Amino acid sequence: MNLINLLMQFFSTDKKSALEAKNMAQFIAFGPVIFQVARIMRNSGILHEIEASGKEGLTIEDIVEKVQLPHYGVRILLESSLGIGLIVINDNKYRITKTGHFILHDALTNVNMDFIHDVNYNGLFYLDESIKNGKPEGLKVFGNWQTIYEGLSQLPKHVQKSWFAFDHFFSDTAFPAVLPHIYNKKNNIKKLLDIGGNTGKWAIASTKYNPGISITIMDLPGQLNIAKNRIEELGLNDRVSFHPTNILDASQPFPKGFDAIWMSQFLDCFSEDEITSIMQRCYDAIDDDGFVYILEAYWDKQRFEAAAFCLQQTSVYFTALANGNSQMYHSEIFKAAVLRAGFEIVEETNNIGLSHTLWKLKKVNK
Numbered sequence: 183m184n185l186i187n188l189l190m191q192f193f194s195t196d197k198k199s200a201l202e203a204k205n206m207a208q209f210i211a212f213g214p215v216i217f218q219v220a221r222i223m224r225n226s227g228i229l230h231e232i233e234a235s236g237k238e239g240l241t242i243e244d245i246v247e248k249v250q251l252p253h254y255g256v257r258i259l260l261e262s263s264l265g266i267g268l269i270v271i272n273d274n275k276y277r278i279t280k281t282g283h284f285i286l287h288d289a290l291t292n293v294n295m296d297f298i299h300d301v302n303y304n305g306l307f308y309l310d311e312s313i314k315n316g317k318p319e320g321l322k323v324f325g326n327w328q329t330i331y332e333g334l335s336q337l338p339k340h341v342q343k344s345w346f347a348f349d350h351f352f353s354d355t356a357f358p359a360v361l362p363h364i365y366n367k368k369n370n371i372k373k374l375l376d377i378g379g380n381t382g383k384w385a386i387a388s389t390k391y392n393p394g395i396s397i398t399i400m401d402l403p404g405q406l407n408i409a410k411n412r413i414e415e416l417g418l419n420d421r422v423s424f425h426p427t428n429i430l431d432a433s434q435p436f437p438k439g440f441d442a443i444w445m446s447q448f449l450d451c452f453s454e455d456e457i458t459s460i461m462q463r464c465y466d467a468i469d470d471d472g473f474v475y476i477l478e479a480y481w482d483k484q485r486f487e488a489a490a491f492c493l494q495q496t497s498v499y500f501t502a503l504a505n506g507n508s509q510m511y512h513s514e515i516f517k518a519a520v521l522r523a524g525f526e527i528v529e530e531t532n533n534i535g536l537s538h539t540l541w542k543l544k545k546v547n548k
Protein backbone atom coordinates (compact mmCIF):
# COMPACT_ATOMS: atom_id res chain seq x y z
CA MET A 183 0.00 0.00 0.00
CA ASN A 184 1.48 3.39 -0.93
CA LEU A 185 1.75 6.32 1.49
CA ILE A 186 -1.15 8.24 0.01
CA ASN A 187 -3.54 5.29 0.34
CA LEU A 188 -2.28 4.85 3.88
CA LEU A 189 -3.11 8.48 4.65
CA MET A 190 -6.61 8.19 3.22
CA GLN A 191 -7.21 5.26 5.62
CA PHE A 192 -7.12 7.79 8.48
CA PHE A 193 -10.12 9.46 6.91
CA SER A 194 -12.08 6.38 5.88
CA THR A 195 -12.48 4.58 9.21
CA ASP A 196 -13.89 5.62 12.60
CA LYS A 197 -11.27 4.12 14.89
CA LYS A 198 -12.31 5.55 18.26
CA SER A 199 -14.05 3.67 21.04
CA ALA A 200 -17.23 5.33 22.38
CA LEU A 201 -15.28 6.61 25.39
CA GLU A 202 -12.49 8.08 23.25
CA ALA A 203 -15.07 9.67 20.98
CA LYS A 204 -16.86 11.30 23.91
CA ASN A 205 -13.53 12.65 25.25
CA MET A 206 -12.70 14.02 21.81
CA ALA A 207 -16.11 15.67 21.62
CA GLN A 208 -15.34 17.51 24.88
CA PHE A 209 -11.99 18.65 23.47
CA ILE A 210 -13.92 20.14 20.57
CA ALA A 211 -16.61 21.72 22.76
CA PHE A 212 -13.94 23.39 24.91
CA GLY A 213 -11.58 23.97 21.96
CA PRO A 214 -11.11 27.73 22.38
CA VAL A 215 -10.54 27.34 26.15
CA ILE A 216 -7.93 24.62 25.62
CA PHE A 217 -6.23 26.72 22.96
CA GLN A 218 -6.00 29.87 25.07
CA VAL A 219 -4.86 28.06 28.21
CA ALA A 220 -2.10 26.24 26.32
CA ARG A 221 -0.99 29.50 24.69
CA ILE A 222 -0.85 31.33 28.04
CA MET A 223 0.96 28.41 29.69
CA ARG A 224 3.56 28.83 26.95
CA ASN A 225 3.73 32.64 26.92
CA SER A 226 3.59 33.24 30.69
CA GLY A 227 6.63 31.06 31.34
CA ILE A 228 4.70 28.59 33.54
CA LEU A 229 5.29 25.65 31.21
CA HIS A 230 8.93 26.63 30.83
CA GLU A 231 9.47 26.79 34.61
CA ILE A 232 7.81 23.41 35.12
CA GLU A 233 9.98 21.88 32.40
CA ALA A 234 13.14 23.48 33.83
CA SER A 235 12.42 21.86 37.22
CA GLY A 236 12.85 18.44 35.54
CA LYS A 237 12.17 15.35 37.66
CA GLU A 238 12.00 17.50 40.80
CA GLY A 239 8.77 19.25 39.74
CA LEU A 240 7.28 22.45 41.17
CA THR A 241 4.50 23.20 43.67
CA ILE A 242 1.96 25.89 42.88
CA GLU A 243 3.71 28.18 45.35
CA ASP A 244 7.04 27.70 43.53
CA ILE A 245 5.36 28.57 40.23
CA VAL A 246 3.59 31.67 41.59
CA GLU A 247 6.90 32.96 42.88
CA LYS A 248 8.75 32.28 39.66
CA VAL A 249 6.23 33.79 37.21
CA GLN A 250 4.88 36.55 39.47
CA LEU A 251 1.21 35.98 38.59
CA PRO A 252 -1.74 35.85 41.05
CA HIS A 253 -2.16 32.51 42.87
CA TYR A 254 -5.80 32.23 41.72
CA GLY A 255 -4.91 32.65 38.02
CA VAL A 256 -2.04 30.20 38.19
CA ARG A 257 -4.31 27.61 39.88
CA ILE A 258 -6.91 27.98 37.10
CA LEU A 259 -4.27 27.50 34.40
CA LEU A 260 -2.66 24.51 36.15
CA GLU A 261 -5.92 22.67 36.76
CA SER A 262 -7.05 23.27 33.17
CA SER A 263 -3.64 22.08 31.92
CA LEU A 264 -3.98 18.82 33.85
CA GLY A 265 -7.17 18.10 31.91
CA ILE A 266 -5.58 19.13 28.62
CA GLY A 267 -2.60 16.86 29.29
CA LEU A 268 0.14 19.50 29.29
CA ILE A 269 1.29 18.60 32.83
CA VAL A 270 0.83 15.90 35.48
CA ILE A 271 0.67 16.21 39.28
CA ASN A 272 2.22 13.90 41.88
CA ASP A 273 2.77 14.74 45.58
CA ASN A 274 1.53 18.30 44.90
CA LYS A 275 4.30 18.83 42.35
CA TYR A 276 3.71 19.57 38.67
CA ARG A 277 5.82 18.05 35.88
CA ILE A 278 5.63 18.53 32.11
CA THR A 279 4.23 15.91 29.69
CA LYS A 280 5.28 15.12 26.12
CA THR A 281 2.42 17.28 24.79
CA GLY A 282 3.63 20.14 27.01
CA HIS A 283 7.08 19.67 25.51
CA PHE A 284 5.72 20.06 21.97
CA ILE A 285 3.72 23.16 22.93
CA LEU A 286 6.97 24.71 24.16
CA HIS A 287 9.47 23.54 21.57
CA ASP A 288 7.92 22.26 18.37
CA ALA A 289 8.41 24.86 15.64
CA LEU A 290 5.36 23.76 13.61
CA THR A 291 3.13 23.93 16.70
CA ASN A 292 4.40 27.39 17.62
CA VAL A 293 3.99 28.83 14.14
CA ASN A 294 0.46 27.38 13.91
CA MET A 295 -0.49 28.62 17.37
CA ASP A 296 0.67 32.19 16.71
CA PHE A 297 -1.02 32.21 13.30
CA ILE A 298 -4.31 30.99 14.78
CA HIS A 299 -4.23 33.45 17.68
CA ASP A 300 -2.96 36.61 15.96
CA VAL A 301 -4.47 36.25 12.49
CA ASN A 302 -7.54 34.03 12.90
CA TYR A 303 -8.93 33.88 16.40
CA ASN A 304 -11.29 36.87 16.41
CA GLY A 305 -12.24 36.57 12.75
CA LEU A 306 -13.23 32.90 13.09
CA PHE A 307 -16.23 34.09 15.05
CA TYR A 308 -17.73 35.01 11.65
CA LEU A 309 -17.12 31.62 10.00
CA ASP A 310 -20.82 30.80 9.69
CA GLU A 311 -21.46 34.06 7.77
CA SER A 312 -18.38 33.41 5.62
CA ILE A 313 -19.64 29.95 4.69
CA LYS A 314 -23.06 31.34 3.73
CA ASN A 315 -21.77 34.35 1.79
CA GLY A 316 -18.53 33.00 0.27
CA LYS A 317 -16.80 36.10 1.63
CA PRO A 318 -14.08 36.46 4.31
CA GLU A 319 -16.48 38.02 6.84
CA GLY A 320 -13.90 37.69 9.64
CA LEU A 321 -11.56 40.08 7.87
CA LYS A 322 -13.60 43.02 9.18
CA VAL A 323 -11.83 42.63 12.55
CA PHE A 324 -8.77 44.10 10.78
CA GLY A 325 -10.14 46.36 8.05
CA ASN A 326 -12.39 46.86 5.10
CA TRP A 327 -10.71 44.89 2.29
CA GLN A 328 -12.02 42.33 -0.22
CA THR A 329 -9.16 39.94 0.62
CA ILE A 330 -6.48 39.77 3.32
CA TYR A 331 -3.81 40.13 0.63
CA GLU A 332 -4.91 43.68 -0.16
CA GLY A 333 -4.48 44.56 3.52
CA LEU A 334 -1.42 42.45 4.34
CA SER A 335 1.06 45.34 4.38
CA GLN A 336 -1.30 47.37 6.63
CA LEU A 337 -2.11 44.71 9.25
CA PRO A 338 -0.90 45.35 12.82
CA LYS A 339 2.80 44.47 13.10
CA HIS A 340 2.32 41.44 15.39
CA VAL A 341 -0.37 40.07 13.04
CA GLN A 342 1.91 40.54 10.02
CA LYS A 343 4.72 38.85 11.92
CA SER A 344 2.62 35.73 12.60
CA TRP A 345 1.25 35.69 9.02
CA PHE A 346 4.72 35.86 7.46
CA ALA A 347 6.18 33.36 9.96
CA PHE A 348 3.42 30.90 9.00
CA ASP A 349 3.86 31.46 5.26
CA HIS A 350 7.66 31.35 5.37
CA PHE A 351 7.83 28.32 7.66
CA PHE A 352 6.55 26.13 4.85
CA SER A 353 8.34 27.76 1.93
CA ASP A 354 11.67 27.97 3.83
CA THR A 355 11.80 24.18 4.12
CA ALA A 356 10.72 23.62 0.52
CA PHE A 357 12.81 26.19 -1.40
CA PRO A 358 16.32 24.71 -0.85
CA ALA A 359 15.04 21.26 -1.84
CA VAL A 360 13.33 22.51 -4.97
CA LEU A 361 15.99 24.84 -6.46
CA PRO A 362 17.94 22.02 -8.18
CA HIS A 363 14.71 20.76 -9.80
CA ILE A 364 14.13 24.13 -11.47
CA TYR A 365 17.57 25.45 -12.33
CA ASN A 366 19.16 22.39 -13.94
CA LYS A 367 20.94 22.20 -17.30
CA LYS A 368 17.99 20.49 -18.99
CA ASN A 369 15.59 23.32 -18.17
CA ASN A 370 18.16 26.04 -18.96
CA ILE A 371 15.98 28.77 -17.40
CA LYS A 372 17.40 32.28 -17.68
CA LYS A 373 14.29 34.42 -17.16
CA LEU A 374 11.63 33.43 -14.68
CA LEU A 375 8.32 35.06 -13.78
CA ASP A 376 7.55 34.54 -10.05
CA ILE A 377 3.81 35.11 -9.62
CA GLY A 378 2.82 35.81 -6.01
CA GLY A 379 6.49 36.33 -5.14
CA ASN A 380 5.56 38.11 -1.91
CA THR A 381 8.61 39.50 -0.05
CA GLY A 382 11.09 38.16 -2.62
CA LYS A 383 12.25 34.99 -0.82
CA TRP A 384 12.22 32.81 -3.93
CA ALA A 385 13.80 35.53 -6.08
CA ILE A 386 16.62 35.97 -3.55
CA ALA A 387 17.15 32.20 -3.18
CA SER A 388 17.18 31.82 -7.00
CA THR A 389 19.68 34.59 -7.69
CA LYS A 390 21.98 33.21 -4.98
CA TYR A 391 21.68 29.68 -6.34
CA ASN A 392 22.17 30.51 -10.00
CA PRO A 393 24.24 33.55 -11.11
CA GLY A 394 22.72 33.46 -14.62
CA ILE A 395 19.11 33.96 -13.54
CA SER A 396 16.93 37.05 -13.66
CA ILE A 397 13.53 37.13 -12.00
CA THR A 398 10.42 39.28 -12.30
CA ILE A 399 8.16 39.24 -9.26
CA MET A 400 4.47 39.80 -9.88
CA ASP A 401 2.33 40.60 -6.84
CA LEU A 402 0.11 43.26 -5.31
CA PRO A 403 1.79 46.68 -4.92
CA GLY A 404 1.89 46.53 -1.08
CA GLN A 405 3.86 43.27 -1.04
CA LEU A 406 6.15 44.42 -3.85
CA ASN A 407 7.17 47.49 -1.85
CA ILE A 408 8.43 45.19 0.93
CA ALA A 409 10.17 42.97 -1.65
CA LYS A 410 11.79 46.01 -3.35
CA ASN A 411 13.38 47.16 -0.08
CA ARG A 412 14.85 43.70 0.53
CA ILE A 413 16.17 43.40 -3.04
CA GLU A 414 17.76 46.86 -2.83
CA GLU A 415 19.41 46.06 0.51
CA LEU A 416 20.93 42.95 -1.05
CA GLY A 417 22.12 44.84 -4.16
CA LEU A 418 20.10 42.62 -6.50
CA ASN A 419 18.33 45.38 -8.47
CA ASP A 420 19.92 44.36 -11.76
CA ARG A 421 18.71 40.75 -11.36
CA VAL A 422 15.21 41.21 -9.94
CA SER A 423 12.41 43.39 -11.34
CA PHE A 424 8.81 43.97 -10.34
CA HIS A 425 5.42 43.82 -12.00
CA PRO A 426 2.72 45.15 -9.64
CA THR A 427 -0.75 43.89 -10.48
CA ASN A 428 -4.00 42.60 -9.03
CA ILE A 429 -4.27 39.22 -10.69
CA LEU A 430 -8.01 39.09 -10.01
CA ASP A 431 -8.40 41.71 -12.73
CA ALA A 432 -8.58 39.23 -15.62
CA SER A 433 -8.30 42.05 -18.17
CA GLN A 434 -4.62 42.53 -17.16
CA PRO A 435 -2.43 40.36 -19.44
CA PHE A 436 0.74 38.80 -18.01
CA PRO A 437 4.15 40.04 -19.14
CA LYS A 438 5.80 37.85 -21.81
CA GLY A 439 9.29 36.67 -22.71
CA PHE A 440 9.95 34.26 -19.83
CA ASP A 441 11.38 30.74 -20.06
CA ALA A 442 9.19 29.60 -17.18
CA ILE A 443 6.56 30.74 -14.71
CA TRP A 444 6.86 29.88 -11.02
CA MET A 445 3.97 29.90 -8.55
CA SER A 446 4.61 28.81 -4.97
CA GLN A 447 1.85 28.66 -2.36
CA PHE A 448 0.01 31.05 -4.63
CA LEU A 449 -2.87 29.38 -6.46
CA ASP A 450 -4.34 28.14 -3.17
CA CYS A 451 -5.28 31.81 -2.61
CA PHE A 452 -7.92 31.48 -5.35
CA SER A 453 -11.16 29.66 -6.19
CA GLU A 454 -11.20 26.90 -8.82
CA ASP A 455 -12.51 29.27 -11.53
CA GLU A 456 -9.92 31.90 -10.62
CA ILE A 457 -7.16 29.25 -10.79
CA THR A 458 -8.29 28.34 -14.30
CA SER A 459 -8.37 32.01 -15.32
CA ILE A 460 -4.82 32.58 -13.99
CA MET A 461 -3.59 29.45 -15.75
CA GLN A 462 -5.20 30.62 -19.02
CA ARG A 463 -3.22 33.85 -18.78
CA CYS A 464 -0.05 31.81 -18.04
CA TYR A 465 -0.87 29.85 -21.20
CA ASP A 466 -1.00 33.05 -23.25
CA ALA A 467 2.18 34.42 -21.66
CA ILE A 468 4.61 31.56 -22.33
CA ASP A 469 5.92 30.06 -25.56
CA ASP A 470 4.97 26.53 -26.57
CA ASP A 471 8.26 25.18 -25.17
CA GLY A 472 7.93 27.10 -21.88
CA PHE A 473 7.10 25.58 -18.50
CA VAL A 474 4.92 26.42 -15.54
CA TYR A 475 6.03 25.20 -12.11
CA ILE A 476 3.54 24.93 -9.27
CA LEU A 477 4.65 24.27 -5.69
CA GLU A 478 1.72 23.48 -3.41
CA ALA A 479 0.79 21.44 -0.36
CA TYR A 480 -2.20 19.11 -0.91
CA TRP A 481 -3.81 17.49 2.09
CA ASP A 482 -4.27 14.16 0.33
CA LYS A 483 -0.55 13.94 -0.56
CA GLN A 484 0.78 14.04 3.01
CA ARG A 485 2.77 11.33 4.73
CA PHE A 486 1.45 12.07 8.21
CA GLU A 487 -2.04 12.45 9.60
CA ALA A 488 -0.95 15.61 11.50
CA ALA A 489 0.27 17.22 8.25
CA ALA A 490 -3.06 16.56 6.51
CA PHE A 491 -4.87 17.86 9.60
CA CYS A 492 -2.88 21.15 9.56
CA LEU A 493 -3.76 21.72 5.90
CA GLN A 494 -7.44 20.83 6.35
CA GLN A 495 -7.70 23.31 9.22
CA THR A 496 -5.70 25.99 7.37
CA SER A 497 -8.41 25.95 4.70
CA VAL A 498 -10.74 27.55 7.22
CA TYR A 499 -8.43 30.59 7.40
CA PHE A 500 -9.05 31.09 3.67
CA THR A 501 -12.81 30.90 4.21
CA ALA A 502 -13.14 33.25 7.20
CA LEU A 503 -10.17 35.60 6.83
CA ALA A 504 -8.34 35.41 3.52
CA ASN A 505 -10.81 35.55 0.64
CA GLY A 506 -13.86 33.37 1.34
CA ASN A 507 -13.46 31.11 -1.68
CA SER A 508 -10.18 29.18 -1.63
CA GLN A 509 -8.42 26.55 0.45
CA MET A 510 -5.52 24.13 0.85
CA TYR A 511 -6.81 21.82 -1.85
CA HIS A 512 -7.22 18.10 -2.43
CA SER A 513 -4.85 17.51 -5.36
CA GLU A 514 -7.54 16.19 -7.72
CA ILE A 515 -9.74 19.30 -7.39
CA PHE A 516 -6.71 21.55 -7.91
CA LYS A 517 -5.47 19.49 -10.85
CA ALA A 518 -8.81 19.74 -12.67
CA ALA A 519 -8.81 23.56 -12.30
CA VAL A 520 -5.23 23.78 -13.63
CA LEU A 521 -5.56 21.37 -16.54
CA ARG A 522 -8.77 23.02 -17.80
CA ALA A 523 -6.55 25.87 -19.03
CA GLY A 524 -4.82 23.59 -21.57
CA PHE A 525 -1.85 22.19 -19.62
CA GLU A 526 -0.55 18.73 -18.82
CA ILE A 527 1.60 17.67 -15.86
CA VAL A 528 4.91 16.33 -17.17
CA GLU A 529 6.59 15.78 -13.77
CA GLU A 530 5.32 15.38 -10.23
CA THR A 531 7.68 15.36 -7.21
CA ASN A 532 6.15 14.71 -3.79
CA ASN A 533 7.41 15.09 -0.20
CA ILE A 534 9.40 18.26 -0.79
CA GLY A 535 10.26 20.06 2.45
CA LEU A 536 7.57 19.57 5.07
CA SER A 537 4.58 18.99 2.87
CA HIS A 538 4.93 20.15 -0.73
CA THR A 539 4.39 18.74 -4.20
CA LEU A 540 6.09 20.21 -7.27
CA TRP A 541 4.34 20.00 -10.64
CA LYS A 542 6.06 20.81 -13.92
CA LEU A 543 3.48 21.65 -16.56
CA LYS A 544 3.62 22.29 -20.25
CA LYS A 545 1.03 23.26 -22.81
CA VAL A 546 -0.89 20.35 -24.28
CA ASN A 547 0.17 19.86 -27.91
CA LYS A 548 -2.61 20.90 -30.21
Ligand SMILES: C[S@@+](CC[C@H](N)C(=O)[O-])C[C@H]1O[C@@H](n2cnc3c(N)ncnc32)[C@H](O)[C@@H]1O
Pocket residue numbers: 331334349350353377378379380381383384400401402405427428429430445446447448451
Ligand atom coordinates in the same frame (compact mmCIF):
# COMPACT_ATOMS: atom_id res chain seq x y z
C1 LIG B 1 0.71 32.63 0.47
S1 LIG B 1 1.63 33.90 -0.27
C2 LIG B 1 2.89 32.97 -1.11
C3 LIG B 1 4.20 33.65 -1.12
C4 LIG B 1 5.39 32.93 -1.74
N1 LIG B 1 5.18 32.66 -3.15
C5 LIG B 1 5.79 31.71 -0.95
O1 LIG B 1 5.83 30.62 -1.53
O2 LIG B 1 6.08 31.83 0.24
C6 LIG B 1 0.56 34.38 -1.58
C7 LIG B 1 1.01 35.59 -2.34
O3 LIG B 1 0.01 35.85 -3.34
C8 LIG B 1 -0.19 37.24 -3.44
N2 LIG B 1 -1.53 37.54 -3.95
C9 LIG B 1 -2.71 37.20 -3.37
N3 LIG B 1 -3.74 37.71 -4.07
C10 LIG B 1 -3.19 38.39 -5.12
C11 LIG B 1 -3.73 39.13 -6.19
N4 LIG B 1 -5.05 39.30 -6.31
N5 LIG B 1 -2.89 39.68 -7.10
C12 LIG B 1 -1.56 39.51 -6.99
N6 LIG B 1 -0.97 38.81 -5.98
C13 LIG B 1 -1.78 38.26 -5.06
C14 LIG B 1 -0.04 37.70 -2.01
O4 LIG B 1 0.21 39.09 -1.95
C15 LIG B 1 1.10 36.85 -1.50
O5 LIG B 1 2.33 37.48 -1.70
